[in-house]
Amino acid sequence: MDTQTDSLITDLAAGLEPVQRLRPPAVRALGWLTVVGVLSLAAILRYSDLHVFWQRVAVPRVAVECIATALTGIAAVFAAFELSIPGRSARWSLLPVPPFLLWLAASGLGCLANGFGHGVGESLHCFVFIAGASVPLAASLTWMLRRAGPIMAPLAVAGVGALGAAAIAAFVLQFFHPFDVTVIDLALHLAAVAVVMAVLTSFRRPLLGG
């Protein structure tokens, strides 16, 4: 055996300390989602007009859109925690795809009903909301994912994690969004998600230490 490798092994073994095993990724994901859920609920109860929201959600298509947004976020967060552990199947990154497609379909139907929209103005607020709310979500998510040490699949984790943060931000936005989705709306929502994903994947190495 190579002598450098040999002495490295001796040194690693000599300095070995017991470690506390990470809890299963699903459990950690649930923990993060619970905290985010409680904080979001508090903000929603405090600041949003729930009457308007319940009226909107009475329309089945809108209800599906909301649920699909939430499911996309939840699935993506679970996938990110799973993928942060070495050796987990890459197929986890497919988990958020079905709810995301459902989100697109439901929103798309809404666009068909509501048309293009009246200009970018209001929708720009949505872009800013999603991008802005994604920051603390992504930051706290990154902090938790880093407990797994350097990430072996940084691109997958950053991409899926970013989708999770952005989708959850988009879901919370629904409670502050007094109008139905238009093409411009949808385009800007998706653009916000894309921007969050692009930023996090670009910085995946310094963030996740892979």
Added chain:
Amino acid sequence: MQPDGESEERARAWAQLMRSAQAGDRPAYERLLREITPFVRALARRRCTGPHDAEEIVQDTLLTVHRVRHTYDPERPFMPWLAAIAQRRGIDALRRRRRVERHEVHGTDPDGPGSGPEAPAHPDETFAEAGTNEEQVDRLRAAQQVGRLLERLPARQREAVESLKLKEMSLAEASAASGQSVGALKVNVHRAVKTLRRLFQEQK
């Protein structure tokens, strides 16, 4: 190719050793690291040309195994966990080599961002006295880097540095051991320091 039963048994044995290692069992850990090394080396050799490069990947993999050992779930198979680490370090080595080739700098070893500190280990520290897990790994990483840089020195310069500065021989002892005159030794140490300084600068 090994029959499935044998490799399954081996994988289970390694899983057990890692479980013990997580609890702090040093002999079990040393045995595990030694046993997985040939497997990791075989994986590394698939990715690179020289045995020198392969050994670098092996060492990076072992260091990473050490750093992320808290992520291994003993209820799950060991091999995918280990293979994922080895694969990532192999990819990193490939990226490093491509970066070196792109910049046409001969004989440097630029580590990517986020892969460890640049400063050499303090010569008086021994690894067994390491502090936290992180500190121990960082020191070992730094020592690995210094070791690699030393190997890139011309033979006479490396010899001079090793005998005078690392083994701390007297000039007379070093001269007798290396066959270099005292004057040549002094000149070679001076040149070695200059070369090392240049190599460190090129890494940044």
